[in-house]
Amino acid sequence: MATRRSLGGDIGLGDLENQVGFLLRLAQVSVFKHLIAALEPFDLRLTDYSALLVIEANPELKQQSLGEALRIQRPNLVSIMDALERRGLVKRGSVPGDRRSYALTLTPEGSALLARANEAQARHEADVDAALGPIDKAAFLDALARLSQLSDGD
Amino acid sequence: MATRRSLGGDIGLGDLENQVGFLLRLAQVSVFKHLIAALEPFDLRLTDYSALLVIEANPELKQQSLGEALRIQRPNLVSIMDALERRGLVKRGSVPGDRRSYALTLTPEGSALLARANEAQARHEADVDAALGPIDKAAFLDALARLSQLSDGD
DNA sequence: TATTGTTATACTCTATAACTATA
C-alpha cells in the first residue's frame, strides 16, 4: 500500500502523486463526473440539486443564507433560483416584516423531484463507497471536513 | 466523531454534509486556495507548477504527454507553455526524427525556481497534514487515488 | 447607513472544431 498506482498514464507524475491537492482535484473531478451523470435524467446540475437539498432542510430560507451555505456568491445564485422557480420546483415566498428577502421553499413538485434525485444520489454514493476501498468512510469524511477549514485563517 | 462540524454557517446542510462529492469540493477549494497563496511569490499558478514538476520527472517530454498526465487539453496547454518558455523556465527542444513534436526540458532557471517552489509546497503540505487530523495519510491518499478512477468505465 | 436581491461584467477553466506541418 506504499506505492501509488498509475495516475499519469504512461509517464510518471513525480512528487505530484504524493500531494494532497493534486489527488484531491483528480478525485473531485471523477466523483463530480459520476454524480453529474446520475442527476442528468432529472435535468439537475449539482448546484440545482444542492440548492434543493438545503432548501428542504431549511424551509423559509433566504437566498443570502443559501448562498453562504453553498458558497455561491449572491449574484450567481439569481439565475439558478430563476430557473428553479420557472420550473415550479421552488417558491420565492414573502417574509413577513422584511420585503427585501424571499422565503424559499420547495413546491410539492420540487419535493417529489428531489426525492427521486436523492435515490439516484444514493446509488451514486454506493458506487463511491465501492471505489473508496478499505478506508473507514466516517474518518475519510472527517478528514475532508477538516481540510475544508484549512484556509479559514488566511 | 460521528456527527459533522458546522460547514454551512448558521444553517444546516441536510444530507449534503454526508456526501463525498460535496465535501471533496469544499476540501479541494480550501487546499487549492492555500497552495495558490504558497506559490504566489514565485508567480506560478497551479498548472505552471505541476507542469514544471512533471517535466522535471520526465525530461524530453512531449506536450501531448504532459497534457495527458495533467489532464489538460492540448489546446489549453499552448498558452501555458508559451508563458513558461517566454520566462525562460522551459525549453521546447527538438525531437530527433520527428519535427512535429517538442522535447520539453527545464532550463537551469526553471530547475532553480521549481526547487524554491517545492520548498513552499512542502510548507503548504505540512499545513495540510496538520489540518488532516488523526487519519493515516497514506490511506487517505490511497482513497483519493481510488476515487479518481471512479468514472473510468463511463 | 446597511442589507437583499439584482444587473452587468470580467476573468479563469475547460471543451471542441478546424487548420498546418509533419509523419
Place this chain on the structure above:
DNA sequence: TATAGTTATAGAGTATAACAATA
C-alpha cells in the same frame, strides 16, 4: 490517413462593482 502543435471560439463557473428597494 494519422499525429503534434496551434488557432479560434464557446461554454461553464466564479468574482466584483454598482444599482433599486427596503430596513
